[in-house]
Amino acid sequence: MKLVVIGLGQCGSRVADEFARLNKRARAQRRIEICPGVFAVNTDAADLSGLATIKSDYQHRILIGGRKTGGHGVGKINELGAEVAREDVDKVVDALRSAKRFYETDGFLLVAGAAGGTGSGSIPIITQHIKERYPDKPVYALVILPFEHEEETEERTIYNTAVCLKSIDSVADAVILMDNQRYVRKDFSLKNNLAKINSLIVEPFYDLLCAGEEKKAKYIGAKTLDAGDIIQTLLGWTAIGFGKSQLKLIKLPFERTLNFRAKSIETHKGIQAMDEAISELSIRCDPKDAGRALYLISAPAKEMNMDLVKDLGDWLRELAPNAIIRNGDYPRERGVLDITLILSELSDVGKVRKYYTQSTDLVPVIKRRQKEVAAKLQGIEEAAKDIPSLL
Numbered sequence: 114m115k116l117v118v119i120g121l122g123q124c125g126s127r128v129a130d131e132f133a134r135l136n137k138r139a140r141a142q143r144r145i146e147i148c149p150g151v152f153a154v155n156t157d158a159a160d161l162s163g164l165a166t167i168k169s170d171y172q173h174r175i176l177i178g179g180r181k182t183g184g185h186g187v188g189k190i191n192e193l194g195a196e197v198a199r200e201d202v203d204k205v206v207d208a209l210r211s212a213k214r215f216y217e218t219d220g221f222l223l224v225a226g227a228a229g230g231t232g233s234g235s236i237p238i239i240t241q242h243i244k245e246r247y248p249d250k251p252v253y254a255l256v257i258l259p260f261e262h263e264e265e266t267e268e269r270t271i272y273n274t275a276v277c278l279k280s281i282d283s284v285a286d287a288v289i290l291m292d293n294q295r296y297v298r299k300d301f302s303l304k305n306n307l308a309k310i311n312s313l314i315v316e317p318f319y320d321l322l323c324a325g326e327e328k329k330a331k332y333i334g335a336k337t338l339d340a341g342d343i344i345q346t347l348l349g350w351t352a353i354g355f356g357k358s359q360l361k362l363i364k365l366p367f368e369r370t371l372n373f374r375a376k377s378i379e380t381h382k383g384i385q386a387m388d389e390a391i392s393e394l395s396i397r398c399d400p401k402d403a404g405r406a407l408y409l410i411s412a413p414a415k416e417m418n419m420d421l422v423k424d425l426g427d428w429l430r431e432l433a434p435n436a437i438i439r440n441g442d443y444p445r446e447r448g449v450l451d452i453t454l455i456l457s458e459l460s461d462v463g464k465v466r467k468y469y470t471q472s473t474d475l476v477p478v479i480k481r482r483q484k485e486v487a488a489k490l491q492g493i494e495e496a497a498k499d500i501p502s503l504l
């Protein structure tokens with residue numbers, strides 16, 4: 114599957130930069146193109162120049178709201194983020210067409226952090242315009258949820274997140290949720306090791322996007338997972354997960370794959386990777402709430418057989434009894450068995466519900482504060498009304 118990726122705001126642009134790197138890797142290792150165009154959009158000029166892989170011309174790193182923000186961001190005010198996006202949306206949509214072989218793309222993926230101003234405010238607006246301009250292509254949103262410590266110290270974090278989620282859910286075909294807090298692990302030296310988190314965020318997309326683009330027979334599975342399967346799966350609130358199981362690289366001559374003992378070990382490895390994919394889902398959710406699901410197994414061809422595929426399918430069916438399940442196999446890896454898992458059309462996501470309820474209480478507080486600021490400004494103008502001006 115080929116996706117045009119558009120990162121909005123600092124968080125979105127950095128994750129998009131990671132997709133550009135993923136595409137480079139697919140080209141170098143597999144001679145496949147998975148992201149024919151990757152763009153970064155921001156109100157902050159310095160953030161745009163800090164990216165590494167996205168092409169550095171103004172058509173790929175797009176500054177919006179320059180006049181209003183002076184190139185310094187919108188300081189977490191998502192209403193301002195939305196406003197500048199509305200004014201400059203044509204600049205973004207026109208730039209997309211510069212992607213080479215744009216017509217080949219299967220869909221769009223827009224990325225933003227929900228808690229900031231620029232990305233959070235602009236993602237619903239840009240999504241809406243792209244959908245209008247390209248009605249026959251799906252538009253997906255990848256939304257990054259804030260760390261707990263951000264929620265605790267700044268109430269605007271929760272408010273922005275709730276507003277962003279509600280707005281994007283009403284325009285995007287699917288909203289893939291990534292919870293920053295779930296990527297904070299003991300094995301990272303820094304709590305905020307954002308670069309590491311970003312690479313974990315994009316990792317599950319590698320095999321998923323590559324599998325349907327393979328041209329060589331030996332890399333094409335018994336059941337290929339192509340763009341159609343992914344498009345049929347992605348709808349509404351979505352979680353994505355990835356699990357890995359190491360396989361023994363060297364087999365003793367008497368160990369045959371078809372030996373029943375070896376086979377049960379194989380299945381066990383498969384289940385182990387599936388369990389990891391579930392426990393590492395990008396957002397906490399209950400698989401029972403999924404209306405659609407998809408799993409992709411990638412492993413060396415000789416490690417995959419119909420029984421493994423069937424056992425994994427049975428296992429997932431037990432965990433997600435209400436989902437239509439699609440699957441595929443991808444004979445690519447060496448020495449590992451990977452499972453990529455998507456749970457979609459989720460009827461409930463606890464964290465989203467929590468943002469909504471908490472914000473309902475915050476709305477009057479934030480509205481009152483905005484009024485107070487406006488009133489104060491008016492007060493100061495009032496006091497100055499008899500003072501002559503030099504202008």
Ligand SMILES: Nc1nc2c(ncn2[C@@H]2O[C@H](COP(=O)(O)OP(=O)(O)OP(=O)(O)O)[C@@H](O)[C@H]2O)c(=O)[nH]1
Nearest residue numbers: 122123124186187188189226228229230231232259
């Ligand atoms: N995973 C990840 N999260 C990030 C990254 N950068 C920022 N964030 C998160 O994104 C949220 C802040 O959004 P930003 O993208 O910085 O804000 P912005 O869209 O640039 O908006 P303004 O700076 O307010 O104009 C916070 O919850 C951060 O934790 C990143 O590189 N990776």
Ligand SMILES: [Mg+2]
Nearest residue numbers: 122123157186
């Ligand atoms: Mg910013």
